[in-house]
Amino acid sequence: MNDQNYRVLSSETRLNEEYIEVAKEDFRTACVSVLKRHDAFLRLMFCTDERAYTGCFRIYAVFSDSRINRFIVINSAVKDNLAYPSITPDIPAAHWYEREIKDMFGLVPEGHPSPQRLVFHESFPEGSFPLRKDWSISEDDLKQWSEGMVVKEPYKFMRVEGEGIFEIPVGPVHAGIIEPGHFRFSAIGETIFYLDSRFFYTHKGIEKQFEKLSFGTGVYLSERVSGTSSFSHSSAYCMAFERMCGIELPDRAAAIRTLVTEMERLYNHIGDIGNMCAGSGLTLGYAKGALIKERLMQLNERVTGSRYLRGVNTLGGVESDILQKSDDIRSTLAHVVKDYRDFMDLILHSLSHIERMETTGYVAKDIAAALGITGLAARASGIDDDMRKCHPHLLYETLGFESNVLTKGDDYARMLARAADADRSILMINELLDMHFSKDLIAGSYSVPSMQYALGYSESPRGSLFYWVKSDHEGSVFRVKLRSPSYCNWSAMPFAVNGDIVPDFPLTNKSFNLSYSGCDM
Amino acid sequence: MLKHIIKNLCSRRNTISICPEDITAEHELLKSLEELRDDIDAIYGRSLRIRQVDAGSCNACEWECTALSNPIYDIQRFGIDFVASPRHADMLLVTGPVSRQMELALKKTYDAVPDPKFVVACGDCAFNGGIYSGSYAVTGGVSKVLKVDLVIPGCPPSPLKIVTSLLAFLKQQR
Numbered sequence: 275m276n277d278q279n280y281r282v283l284s285s286e287t288r289l290n291e292e293y294i295e296v297a298k299e300d301f302r303t304a305c306v307s308v309l310k311r312h313d314a315f316l317r318l319m320f321c322t323d324e325r326a327y328t329g330c331f332r333i334y335a336v337f338s339d340s341r342i343n344r345f346i347v348i349n350s351a352v353k354d355n356l357a358y359p360s361i362t363p364d365i366p367a368a369h370w371y372e373r374e375i376k377d378m379f380g381l382v383p384e385g386h387p388s389p390q391r392l393v394f395h396e397s398f399p400e401g402s403f404p405l406r407k408d409w410s411i412s413e414d415d416l417k418q419w420s421e422g423m424v425v426k427e428p429y430k431f432m433r434v435e436g437e438g439i440f441e442i443p444v445g446p447v448h449a450g451i452i453e454p455g456h457f458r459f460s461a462i463g464e465t466i467f468y469l470d471s472r473f474f475y476t477h478k479g480i481e482k483q484f485e486k487l488s489f490g491t492g493v494y495l496s497e498r499v500s501g502t503s504s505f506s507h508s509s510a511y512c513m514a515f516e517r518m519c520g521i522e523l524p525d526r527a528a529a530i531r532t533l534v535t536e537m538e539r540l541y542n543h544i545g546d547i548g549n550m551c552a553g554s555g556l557t558l559g560y561a562k563g564a565l566i567k568e569r570l571m572q573l574n575e576r577v578t579g580s581r582y583l584r585g586v587n588t589l590g591g592v593e594s595d596i597l598q599k600s601d602d603i604r605s606t607l608a609h610v611v612k613d614y615r616d617f618m619d620l621i622l623h624s625l626s627h628i629e630r631m632e633t634t635g636y637v638a639k640d641i642a643a644a645l646g647i648t649g650l651a652a653r654a655s656g657i658d659d660d661m662r663k664c665h666p667h668l669l670y671e672t673l674g675f676e677s678n679v680l681t682k683g684d685d686y687a688r689m690l691a692r693a694a695d696a697d698r699s700i701l702m703i704n705e706l707l708d709m710h711f712s713k714d715l716i717a718g719s720y721s722v723p724s725m726q727y728a729l730g731y732s733e734s735p736r737g738s739l740f741y742w743v744k745s746d747h748e749g750s751v752f753r754v755k756l757r758s759p760s761y762c763n764w765s766a767m768p769f770a771v772n773g774d775i776v777p778d779f780p781l782t783n784k785s786f787n788l789s790y791s792g793c794d795m
Numbered sequence: 796m797l798k799h800i801i802k803n804l805c806s807r808r809n810t811i812s813i814c815p816e817d818i819t820a821e822h823e824l825l826k827s828l829e830e831l832r833d834d835i836d837a838i839y840g841r842s843l844r845i846r847q848v849d850a851g852s853c854n855a856c857e858w859e860c861t862a863l864s865n866p867i868y869d870i871q872r873f874g875i876d877f878v879a880s881p882r883h884a885d886m887l888l889v890t891g892p893v894s895r896q897m898e899l900a901l902k903k904t905y906d907a908v909p910d911p912k913f914v915v916a917c918g919d920c921a922f923n924g925g926i927y928s929g930s931y932a933v934t935g936g937v938s939k940v941l942k943v944d945l946v947i948p949g950c951p952p953s954p955l956k957i958v959t960s961l962l963a964f965l966k967q968q969r
């Protein structure tokens with residue numbers, strides 16, 4: 275590695291993760307060079323407070339080189355002057371991570387184009403950084419924050435000025451049964467010029483909460499980060515823990531995790547295709563989608579005991595042998611598939627619905643790539659990003675998984691991407707039910723090593739999902755970082771709706787169907 | 796277009812079929828909902844309007860509320876509906892542990908609901924903060940912020956549970 279313009283202080287490889295330590299002055303150069311040299315994606319960025327051990331904070335940027343299934347993790351120690359060179363000017367996908375690190379740890383990204391607060395709203399006290407290990411907050415400050423009355427520095431929304439421009443503020447409490455977030459449209463007539471948004475209303479301090487729990491109880495919490503991706507979250511969390519401890523997953527457990535991940539994808543996608551019909555007024559389509567989804571959720575409950583597939587995952591394997599209920603899964607699926615085909619037939623023959631979706635909510639490939647858009651939304655815009663393919667895990671390699679990439683980048687492409695994904699899931703579920711596995715559900719005994727760390731990941735219905743866990747000297751939780759796909763994909767929304775009319779927003783919003791809770795953590 | 800819609804509505808292939816398990820669930824549900832209708836009639840004059848507020852939920856509780864309107868539960872046929880504006884509501888149904896950044900919005904929504912009004916804490920989080928209780932970022936349940944009239948436990952409570960809890964509650968009010 276001599277052709278590079280940064281100096282490697284240390285490097286270490288664990289499984290498919292390569293950790294490269296550089297001086298913080300070299301952080302930006304190293305990140306840019308890795309991104310270019312490996313044609314990589316920025317997957318996540320985070321910070322840890324190691325002051326008790328090493329006297330410094332440490333920032334990490336995780337890049338994935340999908341061609342060779344490898345993660346390159348550039349990291350730097352930050353101490354004394356709590357600033358580091360921002361990578362956002364070169365890698366726009368970093369823009370939220372750096373603001374989040376500033377809110378949570380107080381590290382300043384020098385050169386960030388818009389370093390205002392991300393997670394915390396106006397009345398959160400200044401100079402208070404919850405993820406620092408020595409952080410505490412007074413009852414008075416908490417009360418002030420809750421009441422939301424003290425506006426220290428008003429949030430600066432992007433303002434569009436000019437004749438005929440007006441603003442439409444919406445939320446955080448919306449008209450339907452939806453999660454809370456604030457949108458501000460700058461429109462002229464019906465046409466949207468710009469959409470600015472504000473999230474983190476549902477911020478629950480989840481990463482800090484993980485630090486208070488044991489690794490085992492963490493599974494329960496990970497299932498409650500975003501309800502509709504409960505299983506993908508707990509799978510990624512368990513995987514991170516298992517990789518950290520060097521646990522080999524029994525093949526039956528791997529099969530069950532693959533199966534349930536696809537069951538989660540299926541009920542989400544069919545429900546979401548139905549929800550898109552609500553966005554265009556195709557009521558019959560909406561009703562059919564909701565009915566099929568309900569039937570799948572009842573199946574979930576019968577085979578796992580939870581409509582949201584909770585309680586299946588555990589550290590080192592799975593709790594229950596779902597493969598024993600394969601008859602129920604097979605017969606319900608056969609029934610559902612018939613209805614699903616009719617449902618798709620209805621949708622694909624509803625010209626008015628398709629016309630509403632075509633060219634609406636367009637996200638160009640280069641914009642999606644620059645913003646680090648992931649999963650289904652990326653695949654609809656021509657980017658081949660699917661964790662099941664680029665970083666094969668569980669049984670996806672055995673199943674010969676191939677991803678589906680579309681190019682149009684509009685609402686219709688996102689709907690078709692969902693349908694293609696659902697078709698794949700049905701095939702894979704049936705294939706898995708026909709395969710044979712050994713009996714073990716949970717790996718044998720293991721111990722939690724001290725000061726070890728690892729990544730875990732999954733492809734949730736919305737896209738790539740990451741956990742990074744680290745143990746402390748006693749083998750307890752030192753840090754859990756989580757990154758949901760919605761966190762990346764919300765950034766695409768202003769681009770998607772630009773130039774569309776305001777009434778198209780609900781449709782485009784549903785075509786992404788992002789989670790607020792997963793994003794807000 | 797019209798021809799197509801008519802074809803869709805009439806064709807056997809596109810009708811919504813209900814499998815046997817659904818039918819049993821359906822029967823039970825219908826029975827309880829019929830009873831509920833009498834109670835709603837007596838108290839609210841044939842309609843109960845609910846405004847749902849997500850105060851930091853993980854979104855599973857919301858999806859169960861949304862499911863109440865699907866063709867299996869279809870609660871609208873009994874005069875219960877979720878409304879867009881708090882000004883049209885008789886009941887505020889809150890989910891989530893009340894994150895600090897939602898507390899103000901929740902209070903404002905409550906103030907906008909005309910009297911008489913009921914507050915329902917739906918889900919374990921709304922009851923006492925659930926798994927998030929003790930976190931700096933949540934108040935730890937709806938009762939920390941508003942007077943709660945009914946708690947529906949569960950993580951999340953199923954659609955059937957939500958409906959039957961409302962039924963039992965309305966009976967008490969009668």
Ligand code: SF4
Nearest residue numbers: 852853918919920950
């Ligand atoms: S009670 Fe459970 S399902 Fe409901 S919001 Fe809380 S964690 Fe989610």
